[in-house]
Amino acid sequence: MLQQxxxxxxxxxxxxxxxxxxxxxxxxxxxxxxxxxxxxxxxRINKTLLVAFGQQKMFKRITPALLxxxxxxxxxxxxxxxxxxxxxxxxxxxxILQVLGPGYDVLMATNEVLGALVIVAVAAFxxxxxxxxxxxxxxxxELRAWPKLDANIILYIEVALMLALFTMNAxxxxxxxxxxxxxxxxxxxxxxxxxxxxxxxxxxxxxxRVGWWIHIVGILAFLxxxxxxxxxxxxxxxxxxxxxxxxxxxxxxxxxxxxHEVKSMMDPSYQVPAPPVDAEGNPVIxxxxxxxxxxxxxxxxxxxxxxxxxxxxTSVCPANIxxxxxxxxxxxxxxxxxxxxxxxxxxxFAPNNYQGEERMQVSEEGTLVHGRVxxxxxxxCTTCNACVEACPVNINPLDSIIEMRRYLVLEETAAPQSLxxxxxxxxxxxxxxxxxxxxxxxxxxxxxVAEKGS
Amino acid sequence: MTxxxxxxxxxxxxxxxxxxxxxxxxxxxxxxxxxxxxRYKRVTRAFVRILEHVGVxxxxxxxxxxxxxxxxxxxxxxxxxxxQAATNIATLDGYNIKKIVTACPHCFNTIKNEYPALGGxxxxxxxxxxxxxxxxxxxxxxxxxxxxxxxxITFHDSCYLGRANDIYEAPREVLAALDADxxxxxxxxxxxxxxxxxxxxxxxxxxxxxxxxxxxxxxEALATLEGDxxxxxxxxxxxxxxxxxxxxxxxxxxGIIAVxxxxxxxxxxxxxxxxxxxxxxxVFDLAELVAxxxxxxx
Numbered sequence: 174m175l176q177q178x179x180x181x182x183x184x185x186x187x188x189x190x191x192x193x194x195x196x197x198x199x200x201x202x203x204x205x206x207x208x209x210x211x212x213x214x215x216x217r218i219n220k221t222l223l224v225a226f227g228q229q230k231m232f233k234r235i236t237p238a239l240l241x242x243x244x245x246x247x248x249x250x251x252x253x254x255x256x257x258x259x260x261x262x263x264x265x266x267x268x269i270l271q272v273l274g275p276g277y278d279v280l281m282a283t284n285e286v287l288g289a290l291v292i293v294a295v296a297a298f299x300x301x302x303x304x305x306x307x308x309x310x311x312x313x314x315e316l317r318a319w320p321k322l323d324a325n326i327i328l329y330i331e332v333a334l335m336l337a338l339f340t341m342n343a344x345x346x347x348x349x350x351x352x353x354x355x356x357x358x359x360x361x362x363x364x365x366x367x368x369x370x371x372x373x374x375x376x377x378x379x380x381x382r383v384g385w386w387i388h389i390v391g392i393l394a395f396l397x398x399x400x401x402x403x404x405x406x407x408x409x410x411x412x413x414x415x416x417x418x419x420x421x422x423x424x425x426x427x428x429x430x431x432x433h434e435v436k437s438m439m440d441p442s443y444q445v446p447a448p449p450v451d452a453e454g455n456p457v458i459x460x461x462x463x464x465x466x467x468x469x470x471x472x473x474x475x476x477x478x479x480x481x482x483x484x485x486x487t488s489v490c491p492a493n494i495x496x497x498x499x500x501x502x503x504x505x506x507x508x509x510x511x512x513x514x515x516x517x518x519x520x521x522f523a524p525n526n527y528q529g530e531e532r533m534q535v536s537e538e539g540t541l542v543h544g545r546v547x548x549x550x551x552x553x554c555t556t557c558n559a560c561v562e563a564c565p566v567n568i569n570p571l572d573s574i575i576e577m578r579r580y581l582v583l584e585e586t587a588a589p590q591s592l593x594x595x596x597x598x599x600x601x602x603x604x605x606x607x608x609x610x611x612x613x614x615x616x617x618x619x620x621x622v623a624e625k626g627s
Numbered sequence: 628m629t630x631x632x633x634x635x636x637x638x639x640x641x642x643x644x645x646x647x648x649x650x651x652x653x654x655x656x657x658x659x660x661x662x663x664x665x666r667y668k669r670v671t672r673a674f675v676r677i678l679e680h681v682g683v684x685x686x687x688x689x690x691x692x693x694x695x696x697x698x699x700x701x702x703x704x705x706x707x708x709x710x711q712a713a714t715n716i717a718t719l720d721g722y723n724i725k726k727i728v729t730a731c732p733h734c735f736n737t738i739k740n741e742y743p744a745l746g747g748x749x750x751x752x753x754x755x756x757x758x759x760x761x762x763x764x765x766x767x768x769x770x771x772x773x774x775x776x777x778x779x780i781t782f783h784d785s786c787y788l789g790r791a792n793d794i795y796e797a798p799r800e801v802l803a804a805l806d807a808d809x810x811x812x813x814x815x816x817x818x819x820x821x822x823x824x825x826x827x828x829x830x831x832x833x834x835x836x837x838x839x840x841x842x843x844x845x846x847e848a849l850a851t852l853e854g855d856x857x858x859x860x861x862x863x864x865x866x867x868x869x870x871x872x873x874x875x876x877x878x879x880x881x882g883i884i885a886v887x888x889x890x891x892x893x894x895x896x897x898x899x900x901x902x903x904x905x906x907x908x909x910v911f912d913l914a915e916l917v918a919x920x921x922x923x924x925x
Binding site for chain 1: 632633634635636638640657659661662663664668671672675676679680687689690692693694696698699700701702703704705706707709710711713717736740741744745771786787790791792793817818819820821823824825826827828829830831832833834835836837838839840843844921922923924925
């Protein structure tokens, strides 16, 4: 009974704390601007099933995709056992799902095999990150300090949870053996560990309980770790894919206020709709483009919380490949760090700091542009959409980059000089080069075609 | 075969057609590069020869055409973009244009995807799709001219045709009709590597880095044409393992890098020059290859 009450308290505390953190993050995302969505619900659900549940885009790279699949399926299936643990904890029952009969054998055996595979996959993940020459995309200026530590902590926690599960099962098996009872379920991995268990019944009881408690408390603690971690993607990937853009990747967003302005210039009778007003009834003057996080669309902010920092975007970025400062992943991580610095932060908050970083000339101001993302990074983008294509959870770094370029050009008039020349060429000549518009048709001079005898 | 005769082309202007009360089947949107860039003017002329050859009723806007605003929009100058869009939409709608073909993926993407929200609705096709249709319909036979049989060609996907609009097969089908030896770069189709010119990079110096993007891409194209596995491994890095199914090494002395975009044309040509390979490897647009294979250059 005491254990049940204790469990109830621990579970309530763990879940309550998690809800509190999620609400803070939701509030951060809602700071973003509205975004016209488009597309049907069924189209969005299909995309979510394919890309998020089905991990379609992960399989562009087969090795990490398979390793990730093991951990992902392991997570989903082992969570069924977590439900059992929860029910047992509350009801004081023991292995309640044994009512499933042979189904319980299948479930437990699957869990055990997956659990072992998870440990193998996690070891491989650790090796890819921590060996002498790690996989290139798992390095970079944005992957130091907290993000680097975070990635390893996740791996350690996953192994610890699996070991707790095996400890619990092996101790339970041994107890049943000693007491001459039939243990419900089949445990192929723990069966191998039974030999390691003590013959002391009391010690086994304690060990089984310790394994049980570590597993469940570990899960609740991990749940509360998520909002501070890239591992939050296990939840956010789903809404992020659901709300991702469905239009062709080449179609960039429009700025409605500019459309109204241009229309009223072309047609004096055009009625510009009244601007939105704030609580006091004063018109809200919106900034062109994005200087800081609240100027971005809420979907851009949702992107930031869905990022696993896998770096597939950065590894295919032509600018990054050729040694430029731009890393699409950094743009996304900076967005998240800045949001948490400016608005609400989760339990653990350690934003990346680029002060003193030689190549990264950030200002004291702290805003997303200048304070974290430098114009040099933004101007290196070729808008090629490789990052958008590569992201397994449909994050769109390009959308944010364009919003920040709009701010630089329209608010600061701070485009590189050669681009200003290009702008004035378009204005004056109708072409980005300094050619006379009257020469535009010269290409057609002295043009001949061979008539083929037929 | 009867000796070839050549005929001078008077490229029909939309204004003249409209004055006669006629409508073209398709409007050829030339684009700024197609009108002003010396290298891409040759592509424009090749494409017009094809239009003349098959007898499509077409027209161009001539001096009435203006930049679509693509470079301005990608650079963040939304105001300038929308001004250009409004001007062009007024021109196109003034002539009641329904269908547009263009040899520039940037113009294609902008008119097709971004003009509708500003009131300009047209059927827009890229010249790779247009050429593919002509070949499929048998109106272009890609015979009677230069033979590309057995020549090594690799196609460089342009971002605004490929990833931006999911057009990967049309240019490849056009090239397949040449009966050439088509080899694919590993970074192709959805995984294609940008030439480095998109997003208004065409008009500015690159940021500080180790290498220019067009050089990286040209190295990949050259190594692919030559089946140089070691060079490809060096380019793709540690994670890729090996370069995959590359043909046996064969020093290319008449390889072709095919493109379908004026900016890719500039970047890849510059890259080939940078590698001092312009004597042995050529960069051609799809329209040039088709016009030359069809034997209609004069």
